[in-house]
Amino acid sequence: MLKIARRALLASMVASGAILAIAGSATAQEPKYGGTLNVVIQPEPPGLMLGLVQNGPTQMVAGNIYESLLKYDHDLNPMPSLATGWDVNDDGTVYTFALKEGVTWHDGEPFTAADVVFSADVFLRETHPRLRVSLEHVETIEAVDDYTVRFTLKQPFGPFLGIFEVGTMPMVPKHIYEGTDFQNNPANATPIGTGPFKFDEWEKGSYIHLVKNEDYHVEGLPYLDDVYWQVIPDAASRAVAYETGKVDVLPGGSVENFDVQRLVDLENSCVTGKGWEYFAPHAWMWLNNRNGPLQDKRFRQAIMYALDRNFAKDVIWNSLGTVPTGPVSTKTRFYTDDVPQYPHDPEKAKALLDEMGYDGEPIRLLPLPYGETWQRWAEAVKQNLNAVGIEVEMVATDVAGWNQKLAEWDYDLAFTYLYQYGDPALGVARTYISSNIAKGSQWNNVEGYKNERVDELFEQAAVAFPDSKRKELYDEVQKILVEDVPVAWLLEIEFPTIYRCDVKNLVNTAIGVNDGLGDTWLDR
Numbered sequence: 001m002l003k004i005a006r007r008a009l010l011a012s013m014v015a016s017g018a019i020l021a022i023a024g025s026a027t028a029q030e031p032k033y034g035g036t037l038n039v040v041i042q043p044e045p046p047g048l049m050l051g052l053v054q055n056g057p058t059q060m061v062a063g064n065i066y067e068s069l070l071k072y073d074h075d076l077n078p079m080p081s082l083a084t085g086w087d088v089n090d091d092g093t094v095y096t097f098a099l100k101e102g103v104t105w106h107d108g109e110p111f112t113a114a115d116v117v118f119s120a121d122v123f124l125r126e127t128h129p130r131l132r133v134s135l136e137h138v139e140t141i142e143a144v145d146d147y148t149v150r151f152t153l154k155q156p157f158g159p160f161l162g163i164f165e166v167g168t169m170p171m172v173p174k175h176i177y178e179g180t181d182f183q184n185n186p187a188n189a190t191p192i193g194t195g196p197f198k199f200d201e202w203e204k205g206s207y208i209h210l211v212k213n214e215d216y217h218v219e220g221l222p223y224l225d226d227v228y229w230q231v232i233p234d235a236a237s238r239a240v241a242y243e244t245g246k247v248d249v250l251p252g253g254s255v256e257n258f259d260v261q262r263l264v265d266l267e268n269s270c271v272t273g274k275g276w277e278y279f280a281p282h283a284w285m286w287l288n289n290r291n292g293p294l295q296d297k298r299f300r301q302a303i304m305y306a307l308d309r310n311f312a313k314d315v316i317w318n319s320l321g322t323v324p325t326g327p328v329s330t331k332t333r334f335y336t337d338d339v340p341q342y343p344h345d346p347e348k349a350k351a352l353l354d355e356m357g358y359d360g361e362p363i364r365l366l367p368l369p370y371g372e373t374w375q376r377w378a379e380a381v382k383q384n385l386n387a388v389g390i391e392v393e394m395v396a397t398d399v400a401g402w403n404q405k406l407a408e409w410d411y412d413l414a415f416t417y418l419y420q421y422g423d424p425a426l427g428v429a430r431t432y433i434s435s436n437i438a439k440g441s442q443w444n445n446v447e448g449y450k451n452e453r454v455d456e457l458f459e460q461a462a463v464a465f466p467d468s469k470r471k472e473l474y475d476e477v478q479k480i481l482v483e484d485v486p487v488a489w490l491l492e493i494e495f496p497t498i499y500r501c502d503v504k505n506l507v508n509t510a511i512g513v514n515d516g517l518g519d520t521w522l523d524r
Helices: 002-016 056-062 112-125 128-135 235-243 257-264 297-306 308-316 347-356 372-386 399-407 452-463 469-485
Strands: 021-023 036-040 071-072 077-080 083-088 094-099 136-147 148-153 197-203 207-212 227-231 267-274 282-287 363-366 393-396 411-419 487-491 497-500
Touching: 036 235, 036 347, 077 083, 094 112, 094 267, 112 128, 112 148, 197 227, 235 257, 257 372, 257 497, 282 297, 297 347, 297 372, 297 469, 297 487, 308 372, 308 487, 363 372, 363 399, 372 393, 372 411, 399 411, 411 487
Parallel strands: 036 227, 363 393, 363 411
Antiparallel strands: 021 267, 071 077, 083 094, 094 148, 136 148, 197 207, 207 227, 267 497, 282 411, 282 487
16 A cells, blocks of 8 residues: 555656655755766667657757757746747737847857748758648748748637747758758758757767757856767666666656656655646557558447556556546646546447457557557557457567558557647647648658548637637537547656756756756756
8 A cells, every 4th residue: 555655646746747856965056067967868769850850759869959949838838049039910920039149050050040941931841740730820931131030820820839849840950951852961860950969979779979069059058068868778777777877867758667666766866747748748559540440430439448548557657647538638728528438348349349340350559669668558458459359469660660660551550659739739630630641750640530520620720719719629629539539549648757866957848858958957
């Protein structure tokens, strides 16, 4: 009982963003300069060019190399970054940003409005499927002068000021990428941004080394000399690396859930759940709506009834999460629980399979290759499905193989988790609208779901005014999606970040470690 109580306490503190310090040191009055921070990155990113690759590990490392126009506090309020301020016209269709002067790229070239226009209107419209959906609301992007950029919208777009996070709209150097093959530009291997740290070296399978940007545009920052992102493939070894002092920070998801409490209990060890507010990670299984029995929504509904999602939350995730009711997280605007419910009901699942005449055709399950927790989860799902008569073949891959299979739609069921970005128009619609079906990405409508009414509702809700009208539309679309089950929603994940208490100011924005290291310092 004591162990369960402690686990529940940790989950509660992580969920609320509280910080737990065990034998923590007193906070110094003034930040200190110098020192090396060692942070685990798991798994190793497939690349660091943030405009081309948007998976979690890439965003975590590259968010300290690249920057965008804005940052966001823990309440998702916009704050200046490369933009010092912004104005909005009376009808909410013209946003004018004043850019910070004196900013340089890591190669010494000046950052100007031309880079913003190129990044948003050329590069990212082509390469960034999630941002592309938001940019459909933008008519023109213009450089008024070298340090002023004007975005003119086709109509008001409620969450527009939420799209300027670094992983969503990273600024890309025009002088390096204009007129090139973006995907194969040699600069992708040595990323150049404007951020507080510069890329130095990547020893594949070992570490990624970032060094202090001595010419950073924020006076006095960064405090650290350098950051090593340590690649340690084995979860147990990552825990040992923290215990022995090899690493200082274990970002959310770095260690298996069953190790979290033990590591938190160590001397000089702290934990926080803050820094995930913007992302609200939502885990599900892609259900390939194109394939075999998965084309029938009764089969997809049967999968939902077959899954024991509370077992997964309590046992596999150590209570670090919430069972979702549908596509919108409880942390995201316009969430509703007034939708069809899918309790664990194997008999209901069997009845649906009998009704549709399911003939036992086996289906392939692609686990997420992010560690033992995800493997155990896939095995639990396989057991749940086998129990109702669905034969499952597990398909093992590494991260690159997982990326490729999803991008090519070569799967039946596949684990994933995606971020919600504070508003359904930013992080939810992309998964379900039919215009976002395109091979080559793991982050769009990978399941191939098509519903004209859903398309209409998402389109209308994004631009509706006031918010009460947006809520009506999002309520309707959530009911339809939960009835259709285009994907199998599994868990709203809570990711605790564990770190040494002498690492100060580690998490100070709504994306945490992903862009916070410029302000971080060591009290040693």
